[in-house]
Amino acid sequence: MSDVLLKVSGVSVSIPTGQGNVHAVDDAAFSINKHEVFSLIGESGSGKSILGQAIMRLLPPNAVFSGKVELDGTEISALSEKEMQKIRGKTVASIAQNPYLAMNPGIRVGTQVAEPMRAHLGLSKEDAKARTRRALKYFDILPPEVREREYPFQYSGGMLQRAMVAMGTAADPELIIADEPTKGVDVLKRRNIAAIFQKVASEGCAFLLITHDVGFARAMSDRIAVNYCGQIIEIAGKDAFFKEPLHPYSKALLDAVPERGMHPIPGSSPSMIEVPEGCRFHPRCPHKTERCLADPPVVEMARRCVRCWLYA
Amino acid sequence: MLKAENLHCVYTSGLIKTVKKTAVCGVDLEIFPGETVAIVGESGCGKSTLAKMLVQQLAPTSGEVFFEGTKLTGMNWNNLGKFVGKIQLIPQNPDDVLDPRWTVERSVAEPFVVCGGLSREEISENVDALFAEVGLSAEHKPRYPHELSGGELQRVVIARALALKPELLVCDEATSMLDVSVQAFIVAVLKEIQTKRGLGLVFITHDLEAAKAVSDRVLVMYAGEIVEEGKDVFDRPLHPYTRALLDAVRYASLDVVLQEEDRALPDGFLGCPYFRLCRERTVACKEPQKLRDVSGRLVRCWKS
Ligand SMILES: Nc1ncnc2c1ncn2[C@@H]1O[C@H](COP(=O)(O)OP(=O)(O)OP(=O)(O)O)[C@@H](O)[C@H]1O
Ligand SMILES: Nc1ncnc2c1ncn2[C@@H]1O[C@H](COP(=O)(O)OP(=O)(O)OP(=O)(O)O)[C@@H](O)[C@H]1O
Ligand code: SF4
Ligand code: SF4
Ligand SMILES: [Mg+2]
Ligand SMILES: [Mg+2]
Numbered sequence: 001m002s003d004v005l006l007k008v009s010g011v012s013v014s015i016p017t018g019q020g021n022v023h024a025v026d027d028a029a030f031s032i033n034k035h036e037v038f039s040l041i042g043e044s045g046s047g048k049s050i051l052g053q054a055i056m057r058l059l060p061p062n063a064v065f066s067g068k069v070e071l072d073g074t075e076i077s078a079l080s081e082k083e084m085q086k087i088r089g090k091t092v093a094s095i096a097q098n099p100y101l102a103m104n105p106g107i108r109v110g111t112q113v114a115e116p117m118r119a120h121l122g123l124s125k126e127d128a129k130a131r132t133r134r135a136l137k138y139f140d141i142l143p144p145e146v147r148e149r150e151y152p153f154q155y156s157g158g159m160l161q162r163a164m165v166a167m168g169t170a171a172d173p174e175l176i177i178a179d180e181p182t183k184g185v186d187v188l189k190r191r192n193i194a195a196i197f198q199k200v201a202s203e204g205c206a207f208l209l210i211t212h213d214v215g216f217a218r219a220m221s222d223r224i225a226v227n228y229c230g231q232i233i234e235i236a237g238k239d240a241f242f243k244e245p246l247h248p249y250s251k252a253l254l255d256a257v258p259e260r261g262m263h264p265i266p267g268s269s270p271s272m273i274e275v276p277e278g279c280r281f282h283p284r285c286p287h288k289t290e291r292c293l294a295d296p297p298v299v300e301m302a303r304r305c306v307r308c309w310l311y312a
Numbered sequence: 313m314l315k316a317e318n319l320h321c322v323y324t325s326g327l328i329k330t331v332k333k334t335a336v337c338g339v340d341l342e343i344f345p346g347e348t349v350a351i352v353g354e355s356g357c358g359k360s361t362l363a364k365m366l367v368q369q370l371a372p373t374s375g376e377v378f379f380e381g382t383k384l385t386g387m388n389w390n391n392l393g394k395f396v397g398k399i400q401l402i403p404q405n406p407d408d409v410l411d412p413r414w415t416v417e418r419s420v421a422e423p424f425v426v427c428g429g430l431s432r433e434e435i436s437e438n439v440d441a442l443f444a445e446v447g448l449s450a451e452h453k454p455r456y457p458h459e460l461s462g463g464e465l466q467r468v469v470i471a472r473a474l475a476l477k478p479e480l481l482v483c484d485e486a487t488s489m490l491d492v493s494v495q496a497f498i499v500a501v502l503k504e505i506q507t508k509r510g511l512g513l514v515f516i517t518h519d520l521e522a523a524k525a526v527s528d529r530v531l532v533m534y535a536g537e538i539v540e541e542g543k544d545v546f547d548r549p550l551h552p553y554t555r556a557l558l559d560a561v562r563y564a565s566l567d568v569v570l571q572e573e574d575r576a577l578p579d580g581f582l583g584c585p586y587f588r589l590c591r592e593r594t595v596a597c598k599e600p601q602k603l604r605d606v607s608g609r610l611v612r613c614w615k616s
Contacts, residue, residue, distance in 0.1 A: 188354060
């Protein structure tokens with residue numbers, strides 16, 4: 001067996017709307033090894049969550065999917081819905097971007113966090129309860145005996161977010177797809193999340209981390225992928241990436257962090273329906289030339305790749 | 313411009329056995345026109361509750377809020393109507409203001425419709441301008457909230473809050489789902505409105521770097537109280553909690569930082585709320601702590 005846990009090849013998703021097809025994901029290809037934390041950063045609205053949903057097979061019903069997703073050698077994109085349900089939550093857990101939508105407002109939080117442990121680990125009610133309390137306590141949702149009996153609306157935004165993380169990491173999955181797991185969480189508790197992710201990863205779990213929090217991605221990841229307008233435009237090891245991002249968009253993105261003075265990238269985000277021809281970043285790129293009007297190749301280099309003519 | 317005095321909020325829940333929980337406890341604050349105030353503090357310390365009380369979405373258990381000298385708390389709905397457009401909240405959860413059955417275009421147009429006095433064409437022009445202002449395009453307008461990405465939805469809510477040209481804008485984690493570039497863009501838009509119209513901004517955020525970059529003044533909250541307030545808080549933190557917060561940013565050590573067994577303070581404890589976790593505590597901290605003026609900075613800790 002190789003070390004590859006998740007292999008995504010040629011995945012595209014388009015969603016029909018009244019104005020035309022939204023090309024949310026275009027030809028995504030990457031793989032994640034066991035133990036690895038793989039982060040996906042990039043522009044808001046560029047298709048990161050849709051890519052995560054495509055792997056979990058939780059896309060909007062009208063979305064059109066093509067491509068192949070393999071988990072531990074099994075092609076999960078070809079499984080029946082019934083077989084997929086067994087995988088969801090057990091082998092692959094997801095922490096959704098919007099906790100208010102993902103949590104059931106009418107069920108106590110404690111019951112919801114315990115649910116995956118009962119369903120997938122087959123724990124008894126008492127065991128699941130004890131484990132839930134420990135998890136809530138770990139994520140600083142105190143006091144657990146009171147908080148487990150509360151409903152989502154009684155939680156603050158960041159507390160609910162942490163309850164979601166507790167739920168996602170509860171049933172010892174092999175892969176966790178975490179969409180913005182740290183939003184609304186203060187820096188001290190963000191560290192707790194980072195620590196538990198690293199602990200879970202060291203036990204063999206892999207992570208697909210979708211995040212806008214560049215500091216968190218930097219602290220956590222082994223590899224970073226950058227998404228722009230539906231395409232992955234760069235994948236690199238963390239150290240190499242932060243030392244020298246190659247793609248002009250990656251460079252511009254890292255220059256926009258508050259520490260460097262919050263300079264937005266000039267120009268506006270492209271339409272996801274009528275995507276720019278050729279390189280999708282060309283309307284905003286300071287390095288564009290004639291050839292950028294043709295589709296740029298994905299240039300493979302030692303342990304990294306970038307979708308840009310500059311390196312061809 | 314906006315002034316709050318001694319705000320308290322106690323949530324009661326449970327029908328048979330009522331549980332009381334103090335979320336905000338004696339907050340005084342003042343916001344001046346054209347000023348940006350950042351509010352930071354741990355998750356669950358009462359920031360959103362405070363924000364809702366400032367914009368009159370939630371009636372404080374006790375305390376008062378004044379807007380340009382007029383007392384808002386306790387005012388009836390008819391009179392309050394005049395102020396609704398002037399003070400706007402961008403809530404932490406976009407679903408609080410967006411109706412899932414409405415297209416986002418209709419949600420953004422709603423404030424204009426409610427206010428009246430504009431023709432259909434004028435409303436649609438205004439809505440187009442607002443969408444462009446927050447970096448969204450015509451393709452997003454006819455969609456429903458669930459058909460947008462997290463960051464797009466957040467920008468719809470910002471557009472809606474800007475519709476009636478508010479004088480004070482309270483942003484509760486308003487940029488938490490935006491990438492750093494779009495976040496910088498939105499901040500630039502707000503700052504421009506601020507210089508043009510003297511907009512007062514309250515920025516509630518967990519992103520300390522962003523708070524530092526945008527704000528003129530910082531309030532640090534802990535357990536429902538303001539523990540530190542001043543201009544250069546991040547350069548020279550005085551309260552032990554603020555220092556712990558700033559140290560954590562660097563992800564310096566990823567050792568599991570388990571909280572103490574029992575953080576809850578004994579019933580009737582009136583001393584410093586940070587007592588259980590503070591590394592610098594002494595017996596004197598069991599006395600109630602007041603906000604003290606330390607060379608232009610307000611700090612709720614006798615040691616500083
Ligand atoms: N149900 C839907 N119908 C039509 N378009 C959709 C739908 N869901 C998402 N989209 C569009 O697909 C694109 C990608 O959305 P996605 O949620 O994946 O973005 P994202 O990268 O996660 O952004 P963010 O960082 O803001 O969450 C966006 O342009 C969005 O408007
Ligand atoms: N409707 C409610 N009923 C009961 N308790 C509530 C309610 N809303 C909030 N609380 C409680 O009040 C406290 C403060 O919540 P608040 O939402 O103000 O925190 P916050 O500072 O905004 O936190 P975060 O950064 O996580 O959003 C929390 O302990 C929360 O559980
Ligand atoms: S392909 Fe051309 S336009 Fe695109 S990022 Fe590279 S240099 Fe810029
Ligand atoms: S009053 Fe005492 S316990 Fe409270 S922050 Fe100051 S030193 Fe720490
Ligand atoms: Mg998303
Ligand atoms: Mg909040």
